[in-house]
Amino acid sequence: MKGSVFFSLLALLALASSFASAYDPSPLQDFCVGVNDTKLGVFVNGKFCKDPKLVKADDFFFHIMEGNTSNPLGSQVTQVSVNEFPGLNTLGISLARIDYAPYGLNPPHIHPRATEVLTVLEGTLIVGFVASNQNDNRLFTKVLNKGDVFVFPFGMIHFQLNVGHDNAVALSSLSSQNPGVITIAKAVFGSTPPISRDVLTKAFQVDQNIIAYLQKQQWYDNN
Template identity: 65%
Template structure:
């Protein structure tokens, strides 16, 4: 009986060690690549996705062009995010990585947001950025912030709210890699005040300690 109990405890310990790793990032590929296709026609089912027959793969399945070009940052927040994920490069399927280019106008920002499936590492290519992230409730909602110049690098842990703001006198550019083929993005203001249908204003008024009329005004904007 003692040996059985010991074996059971050993199994539980092993699961405790391996389970967090199993949910930490995208699944590891079981072959060289798995080029995602939108239809099962002529596809091979691998790792939960229909994939192109590897014999039919071409270099274009792993290629994207144009990140050297500036994008207009003329929206309300003054930034433009160009994503290069599995939707742009089918060959990224199962590889657990993607890329973005972010253009910031003067006083522009990439507003507070989260990536539910990815850690992000960002490098400044042009300009000066104020960046930061906020820890979860259990860690006291601490703010980690830094001013970055050309060549500086900063990491935003998976799932945490983070931001970048251009504090220089000219346009800024950054590139970031993310640890998911499709990291997702939740922009806090858009999600809370721009949901469809709208969240009950009284709920948001209590959550943000605001007047319900002010909440409705914010919902009208978003």
């Protein structure tokens, strides 16, 4: 498992460097620990930099807690982006811990600013992503066990489902300090204000009553 996690982190670093020029800018200093106080530094990539002389080892440390899976999806994503971990500022990487109850689902979603490398730490997951129209919306899916690694290419709709009888845990490594997430069902049927039912009825080719039902649901956000 340690080897798989190491491989995952190496892959993440490679992805981060390849996307740096197009998305997260390359840093021009050793580090730029983000702070909210405008008196402490200059504004870089959405954050103010802490004075390097005031930076401590704790600025590069973060402890990820186990997620609470007692929710309708049976999963919890604990994000560790620059918003939670200011030490990531300008480094072009982030991560997340994903906890799954038995048969828990991390529903179809996309990251608008990142490719993702997923490493299974415990349990058995069915994972997959759907390619774009250019590739006939092909589904790429695989069963992963402890120590297995799978990559979700930039901007592709992807998901994970725990198919085991026990809890599962995965580490998500992402090629942006702020990858973002768009949960498909929640975005389409739970937007504010709602998308016109005329649009959704024609898009999904179903009766308006079905669209009305879906728009009334409480779409849980597991992030």
